[in-house]
Amino acid sequence: MKKLNPRQTQAKILRIFRKVHRATGAALFLFFFILAITGILLGWKSNSKNLIIPQSYKGTASNLQNWLPVDSLHKKALFVLKDSISADLSTELDRIDIRKNKGMVKFIFENHTWEIQLDGATGNVLNIGKRHSDFIEDLHDGTILDTWFNTSAKPFRVIYTSIMGLALLLFTITGFWLWYGPKRLKKHRNKKLNTNV
Known part of the structure; x- marks a missing residue:
């Protein structure tokens, strides 16, 4: 060679x-x-x-001591999901995204693209959006x-x-x-x- x-x-x-x-x-x-x-x-x-992703809104309090318990916020998010979006959607959570500095918590679901943002202190709905x-x-x-x-x-x-x-x-x-x-x-x-x- x-x-x-x-x-x-x-x-x-x-x-x-x-x-x-x-x-x-x-x-x-x-x-x-x-x-x-x-x-x-x-x-x-x-x-x-x-x-592409919903804007993150600001709640009323960034101090976690002033927040409602996560369990109460979770129940509120599930109620909003069933009442405001659809009673047929799965309630299985993917994650709970706590934004302390914004005074807000996001509930992100496993089997669909909806997210619910709640005020951590009051439980009021800040935003409902598609991810x-x-x-x-x-x-x-x-x-x-x-x-x-x-x-x-x-x-x-x-x-x-x-x-x-x-x-x-x-x-x-x-x-x-x-x-x-x-x-x-x-x-x-x-x-x-x-x-x-």
Whole structure:
């Protein structure tokens, strides 16, 4: 087998990296497109004027000693959910988001996108809104597949984020080499020309 000189070796590596870069891009195009769009939307969620996520409103007291018990606030949120939105919606909570500095508590539900914000001190409703950001986050990190298939350990999210993370790392390395490789070849060629002169 013929031994390649350094310039031929660099050119061969460059061709391999170009093929890998192109093949990865073609195979994962749709996923990169979804990742990019959802990433942009999540970056803008707080500045979306309630389109992606409801604005956080301010309650009357930031001192927790003046707040109603969390159990009372929870019962109030469930009443508001059934009375003001729909009696058919699930009451299973995903989380309770306490915003002490804002004097407000958010009740975020597991099986739908509604959120209810209550004043921590009075229990008054500050806002009822839809959290489109949760769906976007689930799409962004692959959790949507775990939701559809009702998996508890979230294997789809782990597989999806691992593949996309490794693909992005591969894109970074091959992309850098596609930029740097030709410069290195040109430098090597110029050095050889100067030596021959």
